[in-house]
Amino acid sequence: MDDDxxxxxxxxxxxxxxxxxxxxAQRQVYEPFTESLRELVDLGIRSDAALDDVRRAHEHxxxxxALLRGQVTQSSYGVRIGNGTGRNWGNAIMxxxxxxxxxxxxxxxxxxxxxxxxxLGAAYEGPPRLVHGGVTALVLDHVFGAAAGADQVxxxxxxxxxxxRRGTRLGVPLRAEARVDRxxxxxxxxxxxxxxxxxxxxxxxxxxxxxxxxxxx
Amino acid sequence: MDDDxxxxxxxxxxxxxxxxxxxxAQRQVYEPFTESLRELVDLGIRSDAALDDVRRAHEHxxxxxALLRGQVTQSSYGVRIGNGTGRNWGNAIMxxxxxxxxxxxxxxxxxxxxxxxxxLGAAYEGPPRLVHGGVTALVLDHVFGAAAGADQVxxxxxxxxxxxRRGTRLGVPLRAEARVDRxxxxxxxxxxxxxxxxxxxxxxxxxxxxxxxxxxx
Numbered sequence: 001m002d003d004d005x006x007x008x009x010x011x012x013x014x015x016x017x018x019x020x021x022x023x024x025a026q027r028q029v030y031e032p033f034t035e036s037l038r039e040l041v042d043l044g045i046r047s048d049a050a051l052d053d054v055r056r057a058h059e060h061x062x063x064x065x066a067l068l069r070g071q072v073t074q075s076s077y078g079v080r081i082g083n084g085t086g087r088n089w090g091n092a093i094m095x096x097x098x099x100x101x102x103x104x105x106x107x108x109x110x111x112x113x114x115x116x117x118x119x120l121g122a123a124y125e126g127p128p129r130l131v132h133g134g135v136t137a138l139v140l141d142h143v144f145g146a147a148a149g150a151d152q153v154x155x156x157x158x159x160x161x162x163x164x165r166r167g168t169r170l171g172v173p174l175r176a177e178a179r180v181d182r183x184x185x186x187x188x189x190x191x192x193x194x195x196x197x198x199x200x201x202x203x204x205x206x207x208x209x210x211x212x213x214x215x216x217x
Numbered sequence: 218m219d220d221d222x223x224x225x226x227x228x229x230x231x232x233x234x235x236x237x238x239x240x241x242a243q244r245q246v247y248e249p250f251t252e253s254l255r256e257l258v259d260l261g262i263r264s265d266a267a268l269d270d271v272r273r274a275h276e277h278x279x280x281x282x283a284l285l286r287g288q289v290t291q292s293s294y295g296v297r298i299g300n301g302t303g304r305n306w307g308n309a310i311m312x313x314x315x316x317x318x319x320x321x322x323x324x325x326x327x328x329x330x331x332x333x334x335x336x337l338g339a340a341y342e343g344p345p346r347l348v349h350g351g352v353t354a355l356v357l358d359h360v361f362g363a364a365a366g367a368d369q370v371x372x373x374x375x376x377x378x379x380x381x382r383r384g385t386r387l388g389v390p391l392r393a394e395a396r397v398d399r400x401x402x403x404x405x406x407x408x409x410x411x412x413x414x415x416x417x418x419x420x421x422x423x424x425x426x427x428x429x430x431x432x433x434x
Contacts (some may be wrong), residue, residue, distance in 0.1 A: 053284045159379040
């Protein structure tokens with residue numbers, strides 16, 4: 001047995017030696033890159049450009065892929081730890097380098113509450129002009145996890161129950177919020193909502209569980 | 218009152234006059250375009266390219282955006298109906314033109330069952346090396362909706378309860394499946410699972426409701 005806690009890191013958690021300056025340099029390149037990529041995802045859906053222009057845009061995508069394709073070492077981004085930061089830049093809903101992520105900027109009170117203001121565009125469509133119900137579930141799952149883990153103890157979703165009150169519109173300011181209602185042993189019971197200025201569109205409740213690897217030994 | 222059923226289409230449903238040949242021409246341009254865009258989303262997360270190469274790739278993205286940005290007429294893709302097809306090419310999980318969508322290819326038995334085989338890459342990460350729990354909820358929401366609507370009657374998610382049995386790995390073959398367990402009035406009760414070759418990772422149950430606009434008058 002090894003006393004070094006880092007030897008107990010699960011797969012995908014990497015201790016890297018990137019300096020704060022290198023992290024900042026990466027951020028300054030990847031943040032605008034990913035913002036442009038988000039715009040491109042949106043335009044790929046909404047554009048009515050002539051097909052010849054789409055073909056020319058496609059050539060630019062292939063040129064970009066050729067520049068990036070040669071140097072891939074990781075199967076996924078994971079979480080990279082070092083210099084006091086934990087970077088999950090590939091995360092599906094939070095990731096600075098993930099064009100699928102809006103990305104969310106989730107706030108917490110450091111104890112048991114979380115909230116997040118955001119807007120979802122055409123790429124998150126389910127029923128016409130509405131956010132996909134599964135996307136609201138994805139947002140709520142993460143915001144709920146942030147409330148469950150607001151005290152810095154990791155907790156994973158055990159069960160999540162989503163109730164759809166009405167459609168959630170694309171392109172308007174939305175808010176999701178969650179709070180821990182009670183704690184029983186390793187389980188935190190979380191409740192919360194997602195909605196627009198007119199009120200709640202989706203309600204949810206969930207049970208979040210402190211994983212075995214994150215329990216005091 | 219107008220007897221034309223198309224006059225009762227909700228917002229975002231468009232009757233367009235695109236010919237089958239034009240639809241096919243669009244598909245032949247947008248399908249490979251969106252595939253390249255999916256690769257770019259993946260590379261944007263996984264590449265370890267030199268930052269100068271990322272900057273050059275970014276210039277290509279901006280060039281592609283400039284080609285597409287000028288001709289945008291719709292706030293979102295919606296559903297476009299015509300010539301016997303209903304196209305939801307912008308859908309968050311199904312859309313041919315949506316780089317966020319894997320896209321899923323959901324099969325049904327035409328009565329009450331649905332299933333889907335797929336693999337999710339680095340862009341769908343939650344916990345390191347695992348599919349984001351909210352993404353499995355998004356997949357299940359849509360696969361469940363397909364079972365609820367397998368008989369061609371539209372039904373929307375009312376409630377969805379997701380139970381996480383264990384982590385779902387990135388990059389391995391996955392299957393989601395669902396079936397209508399029973400029907401009560403306008404409500405269909407659906408059950409199903411998501412899992413890998415070793416078995417179920419996520420279980421779910423949901424209530425799907427026939428919307429008022431789709432009920433016989």
